Amino acid sequence: MNNALYTGKLVHLTAVDPETYAASMVKWRRDSEFLRLMDSDPARQFSIKEMKEWAEKQQEKNPPANYWFLIRKLDQDQIIGDIGLFEISWPAGDSFVGVGIGERDLWGNGYGTDAMNVILRYAFTELCLHRVSLTVFEYNPRGLRSYQKCGFREEGRLRQYLHRDGRRWDLIFMGLLREEWHKLNRES
Amino acid sequence: MYDMQIQLFDGQRIRLTEIDYDKDYEIESRWTHDSEFMRLLEFGPAYPLSPAQIKKRYEALEKQVREEKNLFHFRIRAREDDRLVGLASIEWIEWTNGNGFLKFGIGSAQDRSQGLGTETLQILLRYAFNELNLYRLTAMVQEYNQAAIALLHKAGFMEEVRRRQCLLRDNRRWDLINFGLLQSEWREQS
Numbered sequence: 001m002n003n004a005l006y007t008g009k010l011v012h013l014t015a016v017d018p019e020t021y022a023a024s025m026v027k028w029r030r031d032s033e034f035l036r037l038m039d040s041d042p043a044r045q046f047s048i049k050e051m052k053e054w055a056e057k058q059q060e061k062n063p064p065a066n067y068w069f070l071i072r073k074l075d076q077d078q079i080i081g082d083i084g085l086f087e088i089s090w091p092a093g094d095s096f097v098g099v100g101i102g103e104r105d106l107w108g109n110g111y112g113t114d115a116m117n118v119i120l121r122y123a124f125t126e127l128c129l130h131r132v133s134l135t136v137f138e139y140n141p142r143g144l145r146s147y148q149k150c151g152f153r154e155e156g157r158l159r160q161y162l163h164r165d166g167r168r169w170d171l172i173f174m175g176l177l178r179e180e181w182h183k184l185n186r187e188s
Numbered sequence: 189m190y191d192m193q194i195q196l197f198d199g200q201r202i203r204l205t206e207i208d209y210d211k212d213y214e215i216e217s218r219w220t221h222d223s224e225f226m227r228l229l230e231f232g233p234a235y236p237l238s239p240a241q242i243k244k245r246y247e248a249l250e251k252q253v254r255e256e257k258n259l260f261h262f263r264i265r266a267r268e269d270d271r272l273v274g275l276a277s278i279e280w281i282e283w284t285n286g287n288g289f290l291k292f293g294i295g296s297a298q299d300r301s302q303g304l305g306t307e308t309l310q311i312l313l314r315y316a317f318n319e320l321n322l323y324r325l326t327a328m329v330q331e332y333n334q335a336a337i338a339l340l341h342k343a344g345f346m347e348e349v350r351r352r353q354c355l356l357r358d359n360r361r362w363d364l365i366n367f368g369l370l371q372s373e374w375r376e377q378s
Contacts, residue, residue, distance in 0.1 A: 042284050091233050092356045130361075133351060156349030158326055158368055163285045168323075173349045173366070 005122060006069070008114040013069035013083065013122075018055035021070060022048045024079050028102030037140050038100045040162055040171070067127065071101070071115045080106055083115045085123055085132070093130030093178075095123065113146045120150060121185075124178045131177045137162055138169040151184045152176045196315055197262075199307040204262035204276060204315075207250075212263060213242040215272050219295035227357065228333050229275075229293040231364070258282070260320070264294070264308055273299045276308050278316050278325070286323030288316060305335070309343050317371045324370045330355055331362040344377050345369045 068084030160168035276292035
């Protein structure tokens with residue numbers, strides 16, 4: 001088996017098994033900081049049953065509506081997060097990417113950046129997208145730095161979009177074009 | 189004295205109303221066959237819908253209003269004869285953050301470029317900020333939609349995000365622009 005397409009330096013991407021996903025996600029969702037980095041909705045929790053059914057629903061469509069993976073560590077195969085390409089516009093070749101490392105002990109060690117590099121290669125060489133988009137919250141400088149390292153450029157900010165802890169925060173938009181990604185990856 | 193008699197849905201020449209299930213669907217089906225209009229209103233591929241499909245859309249819209257409570261949608265009518273001239277909505281509302289997205293269009297070709305869009309926008313802003321109490325509004329516009337861009341600038345919106353080359357139309361790449369207006373900015377100017 002050759003799974004080089006799904007393999008990075010620290011992690012590899014595998015299929016989402018709803019049961020495994022639900023068990024991990026429900027555990028991670030007890031961490032409100034994780035939720036607030038992932039989503040602009042109010043932080044909230046769901047049962048394993050609910051998360052499993054939600055994951056199954058995501059997978060009903062064939063071909064898939066989203067290209068969604070579990071992130072596993074290369075050394076122990078432990079599940080540490082998930083990543084996916086969502087809201088794909090095929091005529092324009094654009095998609096949003098979202099990534100989350102649920103295991104907070106691993107934050108700041110390059111696992112998210114590595115997973116992002118793997119899914120960008122997949123987006124540009126397998127799905128042949130023209131660009132990949134993402135949004136990141138102003139209060140998430142770790143995420144912002146990681147995305148910059150992968151080559152994303154800031155494309156603007158929805159001012160004061162979020163309301164957390166009595167303060168307003170911007171929603172930052174970033175984008176990476178296929179030609180920019182090719183250039184970065186030829187040079188390295 | 190506090191004047192609550194301002195009619196929130198009424199402009200000078202138009203008013204915002206509910207859907208008319210008996211009449212609107214035939215007209216809206218015709219609009220979806222106008223590919224130029226659809227390329228200005230929507231971001232996905234233009235695709236015509238039958239009157240029956242439009243009716244189904246109405247039901248889906250009203251279901252979303254009932255269940256998710258994150259959408260306010262209107263039909264725009266001319267006050268002179270009550271004819272349907274366009275569509276307007278505030279959608280994807282996030283109540284905890286106080287933000288929403290604007291979408292509107294004048295569907296009948298003969299009613300465009302008469303200032304009805306400007307009037308619609310004024311009513312939508314008043315509704316979003318004085319009735320829904322939103323903190324900010326966003327409007328997404330294609331780079332080639334010059335009329336909408338001019339309209340939003342005139343209403344005080346600021347260009348905030350430019351997603352480069354996000355659209356491909358007629359063999360050309362176009363940016364997708366997000367405009368934003370804060371409630372505080374709207375109050376200062378009105």
